[in-house]
Amino acid sequence: MKQLHLPGMEPKQKISNEPKSAYVEKQKAKQKPTDPIVNHVIKTMVQYDDVPAEDYAVKYNPTTGLFSNKERDIAFQNYNDAEKWNQSIGVQKKTVKEKPVRPRPFKNEDPTTYPSNPKQKRDMSLWDMMVESAKKPKDRYDREDAKEVKKTIMENYNKPTMRKYLSDDELKLIGKHKSQLKPVEPINIVPINIPRFEPIKKDPETERLEARFKEIIRENEEEKIKNENTGIGGLLGGKI
Numbered sequence: 001m002k003q004l005h006l007p008g009m010e011p012k013q014k015i016s017n018e019p020k021s022a023y024v025e026k027q028k029a030k031q032k033p034t035d036p037i038v039n040h041v042i043k044t045m046v047q048y049d050d051v052p053a054e055d056y057a058v059k060y061n062p063t064t065g066l067f068s069n070k071e072r073d074i075a076f077q078n079y080n081d082a083e084k085w086n087q088s089i090g091v092q093k094k095t096v097k098e099k100p101v102r103p104r105p106f107k108n109e110d111p112t113t114y115p116s117n118p119k120q121k122r123d124m125s126l127w128d129m130m131v132e133s134a135k136k137p138k139d140r141y142d143r144e145d146a147k148e149v150k151k152t153i154m155e156n157y158n159k160p161t162m163r164k165y166l167s168d169d170e171l172k173l174i175g176k177h178k179s180q181l182k183p184v185e186p187i188n189i190v191p192i193n194i195p196r197f198e199p200i201k202k203d204p205e206t207e208r209l210e211a212r213f214k215e216i217i218r219e220n221e222e223e224k225i226k227n228e229n230t231g232i233g234g235l236l237g238g239k240i
Contacts, residue, residue: 043090057091058082062122066118079129083141100145100152101126131169150174 023054053226058067058074060082068075097207103123112119134146153170156162168176202210205232 006121029177043088052090053091056089057086060122060126062118062125063126079126079145080133080138083145087141098150100130101127102156103153105162131167131173135169146173 017164034148055068056160058069060066061068061072064072066074066075066077067079072089074085101123103120104110104113111117115121115124128147130145134149137143137146144165145149150173153166153174156166157171157174157176166176168177172180178201
């Protein structure tokens with residue numbers, strides 16, 4: 001008869017040496033530990049029996065592409081499910097959650113940016129899941145995560161050297177995709193019609209009076225010159 005054990009009290013099993021693909025498939029096929037009784041038992045053990053919470057908390061494993069605990073007997077495929085599990089057993093979110101890290105841009109001269117690099121591969125996988133989750137957050141925790149993801153994307157968008165590396169999905173999350181931006185409308189300059197003022201046409205009587213006035217002025221000037229050069233005025237040197 002198979003010996004039964006309380007959750008968390010099972011004897012430690014040796015990690016399987018079977019091929020990675022087969023191991024991953026088995027992990028994916030496992031039933032998720034979502035039973036409320038199991039959650040309660042583990043949480044009680046963590047709180048009162050000094051059982052390290054880290055033994056049950058799940059973290060992302062770049063080797064398997066799953067979120068699993070140290071013994072790999074608890075595993076999740078989805079980031080949100082992993083976070084909810086950690087919350088359900090009383091693990092503080094800040095102890096298991098990492099600040100969103102966007103993968104560094106690929107550079108041919110820098111091997112650490114190659115997708116085959118373990119750290120880069122881990123960052124790329126985790127970031128893709130975070131972006132996908134941020135598109136449609138389901139609860140308060142998802143919304144908090146989405147806020148951090150958008151903040152990280154915006155920080156990269158504000159750097160001219162990094163903006164060109166942002167994907168369409170990332171740009172759409174912060175409302176900066178070209179399909180979301182309003183096209184710049186051309187400024188229509190309305191020409192101003194400056195009124196043209198036609199010269200005032202004088203009536204014949206006004207023209208006659210103006211001509212007569214000019215004639216009187218001219219006659220007076222001629223008379224003055226004549227008096228200065230003839231008669232007594234001429235003898236006195238033009239001074240009367």
